[in-house]
Amino acid sequence: MAVRRLESRALDPVLDDRVLRELYPYPPALTRPYVRVNFVHSIDGAMTDGGKVASLATPADKALFFALRAVADAVLVGAGTVRAENYGPAGGSDEVRRWRAEHGLAPVPPVVVVSASARIEPDSRLVTAAQVAPVLVTAAAADTHTLEQAGVRVVRCAGPAVTSAELLAALADLGLHRVLCEGGPTLLGQLLDDDAVDELCVTTSPVTMGGQASRIAHSPNLAHRRMRRGHTLADDDGTLMVQWIRDRA
Template identity: 80%
Template sequence: MAVRRLDSRALDPVLDDLALRELYAHPPGLTRPSVRVNFVSSIDGAITDGDTVSSLTTPADKALFFALRAVADAVLVGAGTVRAEDYGPAGGSAEVQRWRAEHGLAPIPPVVVVSGSAGIEPDSRLVTAARVAPVLITSATADAGRVAALERAGVRVLRCAGAEVTSAEVLSALAGLGLLRVLCEGGPTLLGQLLADDAVDELCVTTSPLALGGQASRIAHSRTAARRPMRRGHTLADDDGTLMVQWIRDRS
C-alpha cells in the first residue's frame, strides 16, 4: 500500500496511519455534532458485491476506515447495516487507544445505532463483544419488550418523541452525550435521510478499482432528491488504483 495525496502541490511521502489520522483530524472547538460519512463503492457505483462490502475493500480503504474511526467520538450506523455486516463494536489496538487518550478522546468510541423499531438483537456481536456500551436511538413506538431486553444486555437506549427517528433528534442525542466528532458508516437509508435533512458535513467516498454491474444499491437513497453542493477536500490515491475523495459541505 502506498497512499499519497493528489491535492498537494508537493510530492508527499507515503501516508502512514498516523499521517492519515492527522490529515483527517476534526477541527477544534466544535459546538455541535459534525457528521462525517464514509463509504466505499465500485467504479460504477455499487456498494456491495452480494450482501456485503467486503469484496470492495482494499488495503488503502481499510487504512482510511481505521484512521477515521481513530479520530471519532462515535460511530453512527443504521440497524440494517449492523445486521447485514454483522457489525462488531469499535475497538482499536493499544496504540490507537493510547493515541486517542493523548488527543483528548475516549480510548474506544461507542457505536450508536439508529433504528425506529429497535432492530438489533441483544445477542448480536455488537452487544456481546462491546467494551463500551453501544447506544440505540429509537422511536417512541419501538416494542417495549425489545427495548427492555436490549437494556438488560447493556445497550444504552434513547427514545425519540415520535414514531420516527429524525435527523434533528439524532444530532440532539449525540450532542447530549457529548459526542461531537461523528463518523457515520451507513447504510444508504441513513445517509439518504441525513442528506435530505442537510445534516452531512463531510462525505468521504472511496472508489475501489473494480467495476461490478449488477443491481447493487448506491451509497444513498431517499424518497426525494436533495441537492447538496460540496467542495473537494483531500484526494488520496493508492498504487493499486484506489481513489479516496473527501467532500465538504460549506456552511457559510
C-alpha cells in the same frame, strides 16, 4: 499499500496510519455534532457485492476506515447495516488508544445505532463483544427491554420515527460531537435530505461491478448539496479516496 496524497503537481510521501489520522481532524471547539460519512463504492457506483461491502474494501480503504474511527467520538450506523455486515464494536490497538488519549478522546468510541423498531439482536457481536456500551436511538414505542438488559444504552425519540434533528440532539446530549457515520444508504439518504452531513469521504475501489447493486444513498427526495473537495488520496493499486466538505458559508 502505498497511500499518497494526490495534489495537482506532485505526490506527497507515503502516508502511514498516524499521518492519516492527522489528515482528518474535526473542526476545533465544536458546539454541535459534526457528521462525517465514510463509504466505499466501485468505479461504476455499486456499494455492495451480494449485499456486503467486504469485497470492495482495499488495503488503503481499510487503513482510512480505521483512521477515521480513531479520530471520532462515536461511530453512527443504521440497524440494517449492523445486521447485513454482522457489525462488531469499535475497538483499536493499544497504540490507537494511546493516541486517542493524547488527543483528549475516550479510549474506544461507542457505536450508535439508529433503528425506529429497535431491531438489534441482543446476542449480536455489537452487543456481546462491546467494551463500551452501544447506544440505540429509537422510536418512542419501541420494545427495548431485552436490549437494555443486555447492556445497550437506549435513547428514545418523541414519535414513531427517528428524525435527523432528534438524532443530532441525542448525540449532542451524549457529548458526541465528532461523529463518523458508516451507513447505510437509507440513513445517509435521510441525513442528506435534512442537510445534516458535514463531510463525505468516498473511496472508489478499482473494480467495476455491474448488476443491480444500490448506491451509497437512498432517499425519496432529491437533495442537491454543493460540496468542496478536501483531500484526494491515492494508492498504487488504483484506490482513490476523496474527502468532500459541505461549504456552509
